[in-house]
Amino acid sequence: MINSKLPKIWYGGDYNPDQWPREIWQEDMRLFKLAHIDVASLPIFSWSLLQPEEERYEFGWLDEMLDLMAKNGVYACLATSTATHPAWMAHRYPDVLRVDFQGRKRRFGIRHNSCPNSPTYRYYSRRLASKLAERYKNHPALVAWHVSNEYGGSCYCENCTRAFRVWLQTRYGSLDEVNERWNTRFWGHTFYDWEEIVPPNILSEHLSESDPTRTAFQGISLDYQRFMSDSLLQCYIEEYQAIKEHTPDVMVTTNFMGTYKPLNYFAWAPYLDIISWDNYPSNKTDMSTIALRHDLMRGLKEGQPFMLMEQTPSTQNWQPHNGLKRPGVMRLWSYQAVAHGADTIMFFQLRRSRGACEKFHGAVISHAGHEHTRVFRECAELGKELVELGDALLDSRIHARVALLFDWENWWALEFSSGPTVDLKYLPQIEKYYRACWNQNIPVDLISPAMDMDKYDIVIAPVAYLLQPGYAEKVEEFVSQGGTFLTTFFSGIVDDNDRAVLGGYPGELRKVTGIWAEEIDALFPDMRNAIVISEAFPELAGNHVVGLMCDLIHAETAEVVGTYATDFYAGRPALTRNRFGQGWAWYVASDPEQGFVDRLVRYLCSEKGITPILETPVGIEVTERHKDGQTFTFVLNHNADSIEIDLGTDRFRDLLTGKELTGKVKLGGRDLLILRLQA
Amino acid sequence: MINSKLPKIWYGGDYNPDQWPREIWQEDMRLFKLAHIDVASLPIFSWSLLQPEEERYEFGWLDEMLDLMAKNGVYACLATSTATHPAWMAHRYPDVLRVDFQGRKRRFGIRHNSCPNSPTYRYYSRRLASKLAERYKNHPALVAWHVSNEYGGSCYCENCTRAFRVWLQTRYGSLDEVNERWNTRFWGHTFYDWEEIVPPNILSEHLSESDPTRTAFQGISLDYQRFMSDSLLQCYIEEYQAIKEHTPDVMVTTNFMGTYKPLNYFAWAPYLDIISWDNYPSNKTDMSTIALRHDLMRGLKEGQPFMLMEQTPSTQNWQPHNGLKRPGVMRLWSYQAVAHGADTIMFFQLRRSRGACEKFHGAVISHAGHEHTRVFRECAELGKELVELGDALLDSRIHARVALLFDWENWWALEFSSGPTVDLKYLPQIEKYYRACWNQNIPVDLISPAMDMDKYDIVIAPVAYLLQPGYAEKVEEFVSQGGTFLTTFFSGIVDDNDRAVLGGYPGELRKVTGIWAEEIDALFPDMRNAIVISEAFPELAGNHVVGLMCDLIHAETAEVVGTYATDFYAGRPALTRNRFGQGWAWYVASDPEQGFVDRLVRYLCSEKGITPILETPVGIEVTERHKDGQTFTFVLNHNADSIEIDLGTDRFRDLLTGKELTGKVKLGGRDLLILRLQA
């Protein structure tokens, strides 16, 4: 996908020359060269400069900048600048301003501040994108389009209210159907006229000022979440189309934010030519969680390489505590992105802003303004390496035999519900099963419920609370053909309108799992139970602590693998597997600690002959990318200290050092290898 | 009181057939029979179905349901459905929508959402109640009326503002009197025109977004609380009157919520024919606290049996952690209600809703939809027992010689005040003195300040901060006639407008207690003092830790029983008793730990010859109900394990098993006895 003008791992990032005088522009070109920076994203937030009045556009400064970049070998990831409307627009057309969750009309300020259903915003954002595309369609610097920035948030204004009613009409056809889907007979909420429907926020159905997930009516809140994700998507699509009219062959993206809850990125992905995303872990984020986010982004377009659009070279500013990335970490995490499928390494930001919100966010060029800093040196060294790597890794792919189901709608619904416990959150469950694979260097794909399962040996679907229509059938087909499916407690509970299944949980998954969950116990935070597994399963045997929730299940056709250790349901099934056709469907009825999940996943994998890419000590991450019959093995040492790795009997060449390696090798702290198997 | 159509402990609960198709109605009748369910509350939230348009009412489906119930021996606790206005009404008549504490006009959503002073709401709610009463007055299924549902919340709209001014005019006559009562010269708040008075909320007198009790002007906030309780009561009364016009002989109730702060249930009680309430403890709620709530509900109508209108058969959904009721707990807590004066056992809900807020709230019939569940079986077994019990216990009464003062207005005022400490809350003080009685199986009545004291030997009034007019005189009369009165620190401080007494605390109680509280010390959470009592009072002797607050008192006519152990007031009185006429008035100047309160209460009781109904091990609760010369002794084992109880030399028959029992008997975990003394 990466534009042929620049056939290497792109290196650069967000750049805001409009904040700086001309002499700095020249100096920046010099510094970019020193750092081997070859791509800059701009202008991200320049709407007010590009369109200073309603009927006046000013592109001169941008012409100048782009020409300068072209002259200096810096390519442009050209942005449409529509993530903040101009102040004059807010003043003249208040419909661009959002109404917030508290029902308050906002005034001009911050960013990402436009109502997605504002006619003014829609019209002028599309017009700006169109003008930019028309003007720069043939510019030599142009390599990609960057629409708006980090779409997100929500609005509850009258325009959104009206658009929501239309969205409902389109989705459900009739008000009767809406009433049925939302179960509005509950609490006497039946609607007799579309006009009676108002957005679910703190003034209507929601219950907590501070936690927008606490809703009294899950049906309407779930649909409003879908609608809001769709509304923002429509903003994106309109710009996308405007651009494509002029540059049909230049790839278009917008930057995502990993596990960002409000937007269903799986629904967005088809409208992006390439996925790009912004990676902002804290210094305390688990390495496997960063890896998960990369894999989720890669999964959006079923394995197609993605762009690492933003990361900080050194520090962030908006976390509670913004520590520095320790020496080597920026390089290591950059390659971690590549190891999971990225084909670019880009920063926010190339030059640090002087004033306002992000002045303490790290940048390649600091406020000191020169190259004599640790951070610049590390950036320049990485830039040099990337030049040397050339196109070797470009467009290579990752092969996974294990898939993890990720469903934004399930996430929304699960956390909208009132009960059984406020401690149940979606991400920690996903992270736990992902980590089990990561801990043993087993590649995983993150897939949506709509995606194909058949290419995997194992599909894991933690807390699959909301089942999409037809999903259970796909599972049955997958398992009957020999696949291993694993799901957990509190799965198969509701349909896609959050209506509980009747007849017994886990509803449509009951047949394939062979169990019936009669009751669901929520544990207080200080309560624990355990799963007891006998020596009949030596790989799993023992007493394994569980908490959070316990499904009280009956094994109908399933085999009982483990039972509860205590409480009034001691001895009842806690872990089962069901033979279904050629495969097995597992059910984990509670929430075990990480150690047991690791063992369970290892067992399922070993049954399928799936083995780690490499057996490594703790803190070492190993992935593979494949291309043209070649395999590139990434061995990343997340530890601060050096460590010995056993590469086995094969002979490899390390792409970074050019050295040939085999057997036991020493890997420095926060260092890595990119190994190519030698003939 | 219980309707003669159904002379037994009613068994059933909330039922929402309007959420289900006709075939489920038939199935429900079958299941009700299996579970011996004989009463259903309905339709609780069906206003939008009953009145789909302003001038159209639809009763057909309800006719059908009630006929079906009658045919199947299920009686109706017929509800008026006015706890949620229809969406069309909110859309057409926005005056039904509340303005919240933050001053925001709400939009349609949730429930209990109607402004109590909305003319539209008043008119249509009364009209619906009237139509229902007229239509079903002779229906064979009708046994009781259930007005609205769980009245509560508050409103600050313009209609309420105007109604508040009228309420003030009625109560105080003149604006001068209002200024005087509220002490408006403070901070220059003098009002010269009724129009200047606005509701006390976060936009005017209140100080905290999150804590509505933090007010700058207690006088106005206290009156607004009274006004809001009265406004909601007026809504109830209007429906009550509408119903009584048609069915003067059918009892009418609305379901209360135990220690629900916003409504002064003592002021409401005269307008209910029978008290009913919803019992929703968490799995961590202290057993004595549940008992206290039952006793408070029983006390509202001075001992008349009440209805347990709602409880969950298994789990709730709105608590942070909604664990299951362990096997036996539903039955045990059902009988606990009866043991404290309930004549019905009813659930929310008979069939679990499919969608929206309460879909994870337990029900007799689960989403599985059949009888083959633990919960259904337990319900059915209890239903069978209740049939066998027949009318034996109906209308029996509890005799208590100890009374505990409970005053909603004191509760409000105490927590509105700024200082001496945010840690002072009313309920924990009430619970502590109640628990002292409960721990030793001594029956207690909860009484209002307006009720008669004379039938008691002991009256306990913890933190009687606000004294109602005339109350102190009643105390003097009571004590002078030989009664024992106990009050505690921070009592007798303000009048019923929260104006401090002048001349010395505890004001009107000073004479009877014989003490003067010169100063009040508030302790930091990590500070403790102790009450030291010498061997002159062997039953009380020792050093007893206290905290929270310490009144620095002078014994004027009182005898010093205990003194402070430390700090600059070491040696000064901490516990006193004052001989006043024939009785004693005790003053506990600080907040002792539970153990000492237990000892103190035991001592007061022993002086009056009040002894435990039965001496039992920890976790055993014993109560008595009396009727026609018979005594029914309830012995409830709240422990999970079986335990030995000594019944003494009397011979009893257990109503549940029919067995004759005497001396030491073994009582199973979470099991109970209902003993009738044998001749």
Next chain:
Amino acid sequence: MINSKLPKIWYGGDYNPDQWPREIWQEDMRLFKLAHIDVASLPIFSWSLLQPEEERYEFGWLDEMLDLMAKNGVYACLATSTATHPAWMAHRYPDVLRVDFQGRKRRFGIRHNSCPNSPTYRYYSRRLASKLAERYKNHPALVAWHVSNEYGGSCYCENCTRAFRVWLQTRYGSLDEVNERWNTRFWGHTFYDWEEIVPPNILSEHLSESDPTRTAFQGISLDYQRFMSDSLLQCYIEEYQAIKEHTPDVMVTTNFMGTYKPLNYFAWAPYLDIISWDNYPSNKTDMSTIALRHDLMRGLKEGQPFMLMEQTPSTQNWQPHNGLKRPGVMRLWSYQAVAHGADTIMFFQLRRSRGACEKFHGAVISHAGHEHTRVFRECAELGKELVELGDALLDSRIHARVALLFDWENWWALEFSSGPTVDLKYLPQIEKYYRACWNQNIPVDLISPAMDMDKYDIVIAPVAYLLQPGYAEKVEEFVSQGGTFLTTFFSGIVDDNDRAVLGGYPGELRKVTGIWAEEIDALFPDMRNAIVISEAFPELAGNHVVGLMCDLIHAETAEVVGTYATDFYAGRPALTRNRFGQGWAWYVASDPEQGFVDRLVRYLCSEKGITPILETPVGIEVTERHKDGQTFTFVLNHNADSIEIDLGTDRFRDLLTGKELTGKVKLGGRDLLILRLQA
């Protein structure tokens, strides 16, 4: 300054006779005499009484009161009563009501509730002040004017919005300049019309409902803070001028609140004839922190004595836990104020209000209403002592050789910024360096950045994040002349519009400190590092724990005194000093524990020959006031128990007891000495 009518330490406080009937007035005069109270502040909150209608004023009751006071030897600190507008004014002229941070128009309630840019408020507050001044200009009781009360808070209404634009025009001249200063090119915030600028609050630039400091645009928020402080100041000035027209020779003040963040008291001070302030520590406030607040108030007018306008004689009501002042504490803290420069001791309040918010705030006269209380007795004893002290201490001054920089604008900016860590707060840093002096009885002046440094030997400027224009030059001059300057991590970062310096931190301080801070590391709360200092500096040698933030600095011309102990910057400079002309500039690159700051300050002082006034045990505070060649040494024992102090070989006379003292003397718990050196 103290009015010659009453040449002694004034003794009295806030008095609200308008809340009481006439017979209480007479009783109060009797009680004031008993307590030697000779000054009363009134009427603080009587606007609604003084102006009951728009065109009617009622001064009769005040005439009567003032005459009564004059007759009884009680002087008046006459207040203008404008801190709460009347309810009728709010009703008739809603422009007096504020719009809050959430954008909500407030309604009548609480106090300090007037919009500072309301034309109505400005007009009527000035008119009232003028009328009072005209009426009482020759009243014998008048000794001072007390304008309004505790100015504070903020407003975001349309009047303020317009006034803010005018304020900006005045300050910056052009919109281009505003755009430049606020760096509005960031996030595309460029303004093209003054009308586009809206106040920064939760509806525009601010990010947190609960924390008003979390802003997205520091430039606008910082200027709005300045504007709001100026707006309230303008309210004060208008009343001040109105008063001065009638009584040019009577001193005018308004009561400040110590380290109150919203108002830049240094900017206010020139407009007050004398500083007065309200001292409300909690019982857990560090003694040095109370001392710091006194010294800051004294510093506002460069050492001129101030008024202790309010303190509680016993307890407060608005703290979470309002414990009593232990016996002796009121007297001790009263003298502590004098020891730091106060020439009055005044209370809130003389008589406790009956009702509303402050009824539980302590007073000289309690609700009991008589003199037979501990608190009254302590007040009366102190009153007697003050009579005996006469004018001995009046107008004496404190001489400090150490100054601590205190800059409200730095405080605002530092906490508006996003990053590096939420744990960085200004006051704890100021308190830490102040405490280092206090712990060793070394006097300190608090100075503004505009004040003269030259009279000090040492100037300490903790986290001087925002540098005022020209300040660095003053530091260079000061150090070059031999002064010792110390600053810390995160200093010299931004200009007075919160724009980061370019070229290297600490910007303008780089030359004098001789260091360059390349990076700034923010530590998680559980992280620590240490400063290692060798035996080359024996007074400082050791490993000293640091946390919070670590600047990674280069010593350019500076000498490295200490280095980091650990992490990737181990061995790099952590404490430096730079020889600059005749003096030294120190840089503390991280946040050490108190113990090391104490040692460091002691070392700097010893280099300058600055020694403790007296070496004393822990808990003893020593200060000196000087006058006419005499020195008054205050020795305050904050310990509850008596302790031995060594006065050395000099001979002193204690002004309180008249005793002659020398050598070792025993000082009672919470007792004090005021020593005058004997010839």
